[in-house]
Amino acid sequence: MSDMVMEMVAGADLYTLAAVVGSLVVAGGIYYLVFVLGPAETKGKSAVELGGGSLNRGEVADNYKAYADFFKKPKEIENAKQVPKLVDTFYNLVTDIYEWGWGQSFHFSPAIAGKSHREETRLHEERVADLLHAKPNDKILDAGCGVGGPMRAIAAYSKANVVGITINDYQVARARSHNKKAGLDNLCEVICGNFLNMPFPDNSFDGAYSIEATCHAPQLQDVYAEIYRVLKPGKLYVTYEWVTTPLYRADDPEHVEIIHGIEHGDALPGLRSYSQIVEIAKEVGFEVLEERDLALPPALPWWKRLKMGRIAYYRNHLVIALLSFLGVAPQGVVDVHEMLFKTADFLSRGGETGIFTPMHLLVCRKPEVTQ
Ligand SMILES: C=C(CC[C@@H](C)[C@H]1CC[C@H]2C3=CC[C@H]4[C@H](C)[C@@H](O)CC[C@]4(C)[C@H]3CC[C@]12C)C(C)C
Numbered sequence: 585m586s587d588m589v590m591e592m593v594a595g596a597d598l599y600t601l602a603a604v605v606g607s608l609v610v611a612g613g614i615y616y617l618v619f620v621l622g623p624a625e626t627k628g629k630s631a632v633e634l635g636g637g638s639l640n641r642g643e644v645a646d647n648y649k650a651y652a653d654f655f656k657k658p659k660e661i662e663n664a665k666q667v668p669k670l671v672d673t674f675y676n677l678v679t680d681i682y683e684w685g686w687g688q689s690f691h692f693s694p695a696i697a698g699k700s701h702r703e704e705t706r707l708h709e710e711r712v713a714d715l716l717h718a719k720p721n722d723k724i725l726d727a728g729c730g731v732g733g734p735m736r737a738i739a740a741y742s743k744a745n746v747v748g749i750t751i752n753d754y755q756v757a758r759a760r761s762h763n764k765k766a767g768l769d770n771l772c773e774v775i776c777g778n779f780l781n782m783p784f785p786d787n788s789f790d791g792a793y794s795i796e797a798t799c800h801a802p803q804l805q806d807v808y809a810e811i812y813r814v815l816k817p818g819k820l821y822v823t824y825e826w827v828t829t830p831l832y833r834a835d836d837p838e839h840v841e842i843i844h845g846i847e848h849g850d851a852l853p854g855l856r857s858y859s860q861i862v863e864i865a866k867e868v869g870f871e872v873l874e875e876r877d878l879a880l881p882p883a884l885p886w887w888k889r890l891k892m893g894r895i896a897y898y899r900n901h902l903v904i905a906l907l908s909f910l911g912v913a914p915q916g917v918v919d920v921h922e923m924l925f926k927t928a929d930f931l932s933r934g935g936e937t938g939i940f941t942p943m944h945l946l947v948c949r950k951p952e953v954t955q
């Protein structure tokens with residue numbers, strides 16, 4: 585072979601080699617982004633599984649649009665009847681992303697020096713069990729149970745039986761599957777239903793709790809009255825509420841912007857003030873034993889992880905955009921993720937300014953003798 589031919593062959597080999605190495609690097613990069621870096625919290629959910637809950641793939645984009653439109657027409661928010669449906673749609677859209685990027689407990693916790701997010705979450709949940717004095721064989725209600733992170737922690741810790749209710753049937757399926765995998769399906773039960781009208785008899789629970797869930801109720805008195813109804817006399821109800829704090833000023837445009845941002849990104853029919861919560865609990869018949877904002881010092885910022893996660897959110901955005909482009913993730917997931925990205929910012933600002941807390945604690949008792 586002439587030198588020229590030899591050079592051509594060597595050149596072609598080099599091109600092939602470069603193409604093979606290039607493809608391997610790209611494939612490795614995608615694998616690393618999607619499978620290794622993808623699941624931020626546990627190995628529970630990976631990026632390739634991100635979907636729209638109970639929605640068909642083709643319905644995600646339209647449902648997101650319907651959700652976003654709801655908040656463009658502030659008048660409609662007053663129509664309380666539409667809210668549970670809106671909340672159900674919201675959780676179809678966000679449940680996978682929450683699990684993938686946060687974990688199986690859909691709530692915040694006070695940061696604790698030297699503890700991981702997982703430990704902080706567990707301690708915040710076990711506090712509920714302690715406040716309820718939950719014990720083996722008790723039957724405890726979890727109103728708005730998500731995919732069951734808190735219920736599993738509380739059942740494992742106290743050995744009580746926990747019955748969770750959520751409006752979203754996709755969450756029911758996820759929660760049941762997690763309960764089984766955790767070996768806690770003997771203690772944990774999940775049903776799909778509306779906590780404004782629960783399918784449980786009067787006086788049937790030894791305790792009840794709600795973690796960052798009743799904020800979705802258009803009228804807080806409706807859900808509190810339902811919880812009161814199903815509790816046995818003398819038993820306790822513990823709740824972590826999303827509220828505005830005494831620092832919130834309705835005439836400060838920045839405060840108003842932050843609170844609207846939180847409502848829009850979290851399917852809230854209108855955040856309540858901390859001062860309304862106790863009044864409503866008393867109005868439905870509860871005695872209020874304790875009321876406290878768990879976010880106040882010496883507690884460390886609950887929004888710390890939200891802020892620290894920023895780099896991860898950009899990476900998540902990249903992963904989701906790529907999967908959506910490849911047709912793996914349904915159309916519309918990118919928009920949902922973008923909405924959550926903005927929400928994270930409003931929530932952090934709510935925490936930093938001190939005008940918002942997601943953990944206003946109330947411990948209530950249904951009196952022995954009810955009126
Ligand atoms: C109680 C509620 C939900 C509270 C939190 C569990 C969620 C509130 C905001 C969510 C998130 C924001 C940013 C997301 C990020 C852009 C994405 O890449 C990964 C998931 C997020 C971190 C996501 C996780 C859950 C939240 C922190 C409400 C709805 C009443």
Ligand SMILES: C[S@@+](CC[C@H](N)C(=O)[O-])C[C@H]1O[C@@H](n2cnc3c(N)ncnc32)[C@H](O)[C@@H]1O
Pocket residue numbers: 668671675688689690691727728729730731732733734749750751752755777778779780794795796797798800801
């Ligand atoms: C932010 S999540 C919190 C879930 C769970 N408490 C946790 O901490 O992981 C709010 C939950 O409330 C539920 N929810 C909201 N409105 C509801 C309603 N009307 N009836 C039943 N569940 C409802 C949602 O479906 C979701 O599971």
